[in-house]
Amino acid sequence: MDALDQVKNLINESQNVLIAPGMLALGDSLSSALALLFTLRKLGKNANVLIDKIPENFQFLANLEPFSSKDFVISIDGSEKEIGEMRYEKNEKGLKIYLTLKQGKISQHDVAFSTLGQNPDLVIALGIKSAQELSAYHAPVLNIDNQPSNENFGEVNLIETTKSLAEISLNLIKALGPELIQGNVATCLLTGIICASRNFRNPETKPKTFETSAYLINQGADHQKIIQHLYKQKSIAQIKFLGRILEKLNFDKEKELYDVALTAADFQESNVHPKDLGFTIEELKFNFRYLPNLLILWESHASPVTIRGVFYSTKPGLVEKILENYEGVSRGEGVLFSTKESDLALVKEKILKIL
Helix, strand or coil, X not given: CCHHHHHHXXXXXXXXXXXXXXXXXXXXXXXHHHHHHHHHHHCCCEEEEECCCCCHHHHHHCCCCCECCCCEEEEECCCCCEEEEEEEEEECCEEEEEEEEEECCCCHHHEEEEECCCCCCEXXXXXXXXXXXXXXXXXXXXXXXXXXXXXCCCCEEEECCCCCHHHHHHHHHHHHCHHHCCHHHHHHHHHHHHHHCCCCCCCCCCHHHHHHHHHHHHCCCCHHHHHHHHCCCCCHHHHHHHHHHHHHCEEECXXXXXXXXXXXXXXXHHCCCHHHHHHHHHHHHCCHHHCCEEEEEEECCCCCCCEEEEEEEXXXXXXXXXXXXXXXXXXXXXXXXXXXXXXXXXXXXXXXXHC
C-alpha cells in the first residue's frame, strides 16, 4: 500500500481532524492547511485549523475564526436527543448555559469537556519538523513536509523536499477526489505555491510549478485576488493579464518549450496593451533558467493584424535560429521578433519546426 492509500485510510477512519500549520513558511503552510480544511469539511469531517490568529493578508482565503489551543470545548452527546434552543447568561460570577430539548434528556454522563484539539482522531502536521511540537496531542499524525531535516514522526509521512507544501497537499486532495479541487480549495493551493515560490521568483522553482499553477487557475483559483492581497503594487489589469497567461500556458515536452498565444481579445478583456507584456515577461524571467524555452506570441494592434513574438532560451543557438527566419532584435537570451503572418497557430507551427 503506497503512502497516499494510507492517507486515504487515515482520513476515512477519522471524524475529528486537527490541522496544524508550521510557522517557518507560514504562507505555504497556512494556505495548504485551509485547502485541507475546506476539503475535509466537504467530506463531512469535523476539521479545524490550529492557529492563534490568521494574518490580515491571508484573511481573504476564509471567513472563519482561527482555532487556538486556548479554546475550551463543551461536547454533548446528541444521540436520541434533539436540542431546540440554546441561550446563556454571563456575569461577574460566571457563565450559565441553558439548553431546551425537543426530545430526550441530558444527564451529566452526556457532557464532556476538553481543550480544542486535545482529543482529535487525526492530526495533520504541515511543515512541522518534529513530534515534540505536537506533544500535546494523542492521535495518529499525518506528517506533510518538505524539510530534509524532518524526523518522519508520522503514522504516514509525505515528505517531498522539491515541492511546496501546497503541491504535496494538491496530490493528497487529488487522491481523495479530483472533483474536490475547485473554487476556494484551488485558490488556497495556488496561494501556497505563490508564497513558496515568492511569486515565481525563487530560483529553485521548477517548471512543473507553472503547469500546476495553470491547472489550479483552470479549476477556479482566483489568481487576481491572490496577487491583489499579497502583491498590491501591481495594477489590477496587469494581475488579471498575468493570470490569463498562466491559464493559457502550454508545455511541449519534446521541444522543452513553454508557449502561449494571445489574441486581441486577451488584451481587450484584461484591459492591457502589448506594452504590458514587459511585466509578464519579467515575472517569468526571474525564474527563467528553469524554463528551458519560452515563446509568447500575440496579435499586433496594427492594421492589417500581424503576429509578433518574444522567444527566450537558455540553450545556445536557438535564439539565432529565430533571427535567421524572422526580423527581430536580440536581447541577451531573448529575441523580440515580428512576422508577416496573421495566424497564431500557423506561426507557432513554423517556429516548432525551426526549433
